[in-house]
Amino acid sequence: MNFELTDDQRAVRDMVAAFAARHIAPHAAQWDKEGTFPVELFAKLGELGIMGMSVSERYGGAALDAVSVALAIEELSKADAGVGVTVSVHAGIITRIVEQFASDELKEHYLPKMCEGTWLGAFSLTEPEAGSDAGALRTSAERRGDDYILNGTKQWVTNGGHAKVYVVFARTGGPGPRGISAFLVDRDTPGLSIGRETDKLGIRSSDTVDLLLRDAQVPASRLLGTEGAGYKIALANLGVGRLGIAAQAVGILAACLDTSVRYALDRLQFGRPIGAFQAVSFKIADMAMDLDAARLLLYRAAWQKDNGSTSIDASSKAKLFASTAARKHAAECVQILGGYGFTKEFPAERYYRDAKITEIYEGTSEVQHIVIARELLGRLDERTSVDRPLRPHVQRKTPSQDGAGQPDRTRQ
Numbered sequence: 001m002n003f004e005l006t007d008d009q010r011a012v013r014d015m016v017a018a019f020a021a022r023h024i025a026p027h028a029a030q031w032d033k034e035g036t037f038p039v040e041l042f043a044k045l046g047e048l049g050i051m052g053m054s055v056s057e058r059y060g061g062a063a064l065d066a067v068s069v070a071l072a073i074e075e076l077s078k079a080d081a082g083v084g085v086t087v088s089v090h091a092g093i094i095t096r097i098v099e100q101f102a103s104d105e106l107k108e109h110y111l112p113k114m115c116e117g118t119w120l121g122a123f124s125l126t127e128p129e130a131g132s133d134a135g136a137l138r139t140s141a142e143r144r145g146d147d148y149i150l151n152g153t154k155q156w157v158t159n160g161g162h163a164k165v166y167v168v169f170a171r172t173g174g175p176g177p178r179g180i181s182a183f184l185v186d187r188d189t190p191g192l193s194i195g196r197e198t199d200k201l202g203i204r205s206s207d208t209v210d211l212l213l214r215d216a217q218v219p220a221s222r223l224l225g226t227e228g229a230g231y232k233i234a235l236a237n238l239g240v241g242r243l244g245i246a247a248q249a250v251g252i253l254a255a256c257l258d259t260s261v262r263y264a265l266d267r268l269q270f271g272r273p274i275g276a277f278q279a280v281s282f283k284i285a286d287m288a289m290d291l292d293a294a295r296l297l298l299y300r301a302a303w304q305k306d307n308g309s310t311s312i313d314a315s316s317k318a319k320l321f322a323s324t325a326a327r328k329h330a331a332e333c334v335q336i337l338g339g340y341g342f343t344k345e346f347p348a349e350r351y352y353r354d355a356k357i358t359e360i361y362e363g364t365s366e367v368q369h370i371v372i373a374r375e376l377l378g379r380l381d382e383r384t385s386v387d388r389p390l391r392p393h394v395q396r397k398t399p400s401q402d403g404a405g406q407p408d409r410t411r412q
């Protein structure tokens with residue numbers, strides 16, 4: 001085993017950390033307060049190669065490995081978690097989908113500008129009635145001649161208000177995941193408009209909007225993969241997206257640790273730095289330990305991806321652990337700062353608000369538990385005792401005999 005980052009990975013981390021310290025951290029409190037989406041920042045990140053970090057060099061990308069991508073998102077999120085998610089969605093998910101599934105013509109059209117950071121991408125799966133149960137989405141895509149006509153409302157689209165291009169999931173077939181297709185939809189598509197802008201608890205420098213599709217006319221050439229392959233495209237890339245959110249959570253956690261250590265050394269009470277009190281120092285020790293553990297899970301999952309593993313549960317474990325730790329220790333960071341932690345004079349309260357979302361998007365913590373448990377137990381929730389007894393020697397009554405209902409077929 002080798003726990004060292006390579007020289008290239010260290011160089012990416014240090015470059016992004018230096019950029020974030022100069023161009024992001026000094027503005028993060030103001031962007032948070034005013035809900036500002038720092039649109040000009042992304043062209044600067046494009047110059048650094050970060051907006052195209054997952055794209056191959058032939059389209060202007062930096063072709064970084066998954067560990068470097070995680071390190072970049074971590075460093076951005078340490079300074080501002082809203083910037084972290086913007087980059088995670090654009091560079092961690094959308095550019096990858098375009099390169100993997102779009103036609104050569106569309107790749108040539110979109111990827112160079114996406115790598116420059118002048119065109120942003122957005123991922124549009126969720127709907128008002130379809131969140132964790134994304135396979136139940138209702139937006140329709142009906143083939144008419146050379147076009148698909150899309151109708152529906154998409155909800156909480158990160159980057160949506162500023163994006164040039166959207167990966168939109170819509171139903172071309174029957175009910176359930178197999179009826180879903182994915183489309184690369186341009187901002188200028190007739191029938192596409194931006195709906196409500198979401199006012200949020202945290203990550204307030206990120207942009208979250210509804211997307212309205214009213215007879216939106218999308219050329220058939222913009223179908224990604226084949227009809228019915230949309231859900232697979234979504235799930236495969238949500239696995240990668242989860243690494244991005246785990247990295248975001250690790251960044252927030254690292255920021256909490258820095259703030260807590262500095263404050264514990266500086267703040268004097270009863271004539272001593274508060275770090276001298278075991279109640280405070282143990283909180284910091286736990287925070288450092290969970291940060292290490294979260295990083296190890298994240299880097300391992302990213303390393304596995306770089307080495308050809310398709311393991312979904314590694315990214316789910318990384319996301320679940322890192323987000324739980326970020327939420328828990330952001331609260332402890334506020335506690336260590338006492339009353340000052342509750343004020344806007346210090347960033348602890350922002351970390352506390354920002355951390356919460358990492359437990360919700362790209363699959364809630366409950367969904368991550370389901371994914372991890374299914375790796376070990378299979379899909380027990382879709383099986384009755386009649387299909388296959390849990391243990392051969394345990395005789396069960398059939399569902400009709402014992403009055404049990406049908407198995408839950410909720411899909412994640």
Ligand SMILES: Cc1cc2nc3c(=O)[nH]c(=O)nc-3n(C[C@H](O)[C@H](O)[C@H](O)COP(=O)(O)OP(=O)(O)OC[C@H]3O[C@@H](n4cnc5c(N)ncnc54)[C@H](O)[C@@H]3O)c2cc1C
Pocket residue numbers: 089122123124125126130131132133155156157158159200208357360361362363364365366367370410
């Ligand atoms: C700020 C923000 C940005 C977002 N960005 C995007 C984006 O860019 N693109 C996009 O497509 N979506 C985006 N989302 C949507 C996000 O992915 C969903 O909010 C998330 O998947 C959960 O769906 P939901 O909110 O509908 O919750 P629900 O699915 O309604 O869940 C509500 C609660 O029930 C629990 N629950 C649901 N089903 C089960 C089950 N089977 N077992 C146990 N518990 C269950 C959940 O864990 C949760 O606690 C964003 C959301 C937010 C808030």
